[in-house]
Amino acid sequence: MRATRRCGLDIFTIFCSNILIFKILDANIKTYNNILTFYFLFLKYPEKRHCWCYMKLMEELEARGLLAQTSGYNEILDLFENEKVTVYTGFDPTGDSFHVGHLVQLLTLLRLQRFGHRIVCLFGGGTAMIGDPSAKNEMRPILTKETINKNIEKFKMQAAKFLDISQCVILNNAEWLCGLDYIDFLREIGIHFSVNRMLASECYKNRLNSGLTFFELNYMLMQSYDFLILNKNYDCQVQIGGSDQWSNMLAGVELIRKKNKNKTYAISTNLLTTSDGRKMGKTEKGAIWLDSQKTSIYDFYQYFRNIDDGDVIKCFKMLTMISLEDIENYECDIEKNTNELKELMAFEITSLVHGCEEASKALDVSRKIFGKKDYEQVPQVNIKYDFFKNDEIKITDLIRLSGLSKSNSESLRLIKQGGITINDLVITDYGKCFKEEDLKNGIVIKKGKKRIIKCVI
C-alpha cells in the first residue's frame, strides 16, 4: 500500500522534473519516454522493476564509474542477476547530516533497490563512539550517546528522501556492540585478526607515524563483526562502502569465511573527487550538506552549477539517475552546451535531494540573479533594529550581519577591493550608513559575482 503511494508521488516528481528538462534542453523526448516507461513498468510489475534497464546492475555501476574494487567481480555479477540479494552499507553518525560525499553511497543503494535488492542501512551508533581511523590524520572527538542518537534520527529522515525506507532494514550496531562481553569478543572475534596484517593495511599504515590508539585499532574488528551479525541474522551477503573502507570490508568478508564458512562479497565505490583529485563537496565553509538548514538549497544548487567543466559528466553518472544512454548523448555535445548541461545536472541532483519543487525554485532564482537582474527571490536576511546606532547602521556592520563577511575588517577589505555592490552600484565609501527606511524595501548586497543577499528590516 505504502509502496504504491510512493510510486504515485515519484511519477509526479519525475513528470515535473521532465517538464523542466524540456525547458532546459528544449526537447529531449528520449529521456522523457525512458523515465515514463520505467515508471509504468514499475507500477505494473513491481517485482520486475529492473526490466527497464537492459544493463546488468554491476555493468551499470561500473559504467557509471562507481566501482572501485570488488572481491570477485564475476561472482558478484552472477549473484545480483540470479538472486534477491541483501546488501548493507554502514553510515557513521558522527555528524548531524549527510553531506555530498555520502550521496554516492545513498544513490548506489537507490540503484540497488531499483534492481530489486534488499537494502540494509546500518547506522554505526556503536562504532561512532570510537571513530574510524581510515584516511584521517587525527582522532575524532568522542561523541556522547545522546548526540549519536540524535544524528541517527536525522540520517534516517534524510535517507527516507531517496530510499524506499519501508523496504529497507534500518539497524543500529549499538544494538549488538554495546552489550558485548570483552573476553568473549576477544576469544571469538579477536583471535581471527592478525595485528601484523592490520597494520600493513592502507588505512592504518599512514597512521603509524602520527599515532594510532588501540581504541581506534578496534574499528576494523567492529565493522567486521557487524557484517558477521548481518550475515547471520539477515542473510546479508554483500557490503558496499566507500573505497576508504576497503580494508575494513575485506576483513569482514574474511571473518565470515572463517567463522560461518559463508561466502560474502565486498564492493567499494569510488569517492567523489574533482578532476584534479580533490575530494568533492568540500568548500572553505566545510562540507556541502544535504540538510537544507546547514546548506541552503540555493547554495547546494550553485555548488553543482559551478562545478569544473571536466567533472560534469562524472556528476551526471555518479549523482543522477539519468540513463547512461542519455548521458552519452550529453557527452557528445558537452562542448556546445556546457552551461545548459551544468544547469541540468545541478537541477537533477538538487531535485533528488530536495525534491523537484525546491530544485526548480533554486534554478529560477539562479537564472534570475545571473540573467536579467531580477532580485525578487534572492535569499533574505532580516536585520534587527537593535543593531542600529543613532537610527543608522554602518555598511561594514550590515555586510557582516548579512553573513557575507565574518568581521567588519573583512567587510572593509571587500569594499576597498571593489567587491561589494549595493543595488547594483559599486560601493567605495566605507563610511556609508543606512537608515531604517532604506532597509524597509530591502537592499540587495552583492559580494563578488555569486554571493547575493537581500537585507530587510
Next chain:
RNA sequence: GGGGAUUUUCCAGAGUGGACAAAUGGAGCAGACUGUAAAUCUGUUGCCUUAUGGCUUCAUAGGUUCGAAUCCUAUAGUCCCCA
C-alpha cells in the same frame, strides 16, 4: 619506565631576544579576463568606526628582561629511540 625531539595564524612550514600580526607555498576571498567553468595575472587573508593608530595571538601557566613566538621552570598534547 629511561632518553630525545616537537607544539607557530585555515593547512603545510620559516622565524631561536627588539626591525613580528609573524617569511614562503597551498587553500580561501576580491579585482581583471571569461561561460556563474578552468587557466592566467593583480590584490588580499587576526580583531577593532574606517587606522604613518589601538588591541589580542606563536600549546597552557608562571618567571627572567626596558622588551619574549624566541631564554628559563612547570604542565599538557604529539612523535622517535631504548626497555
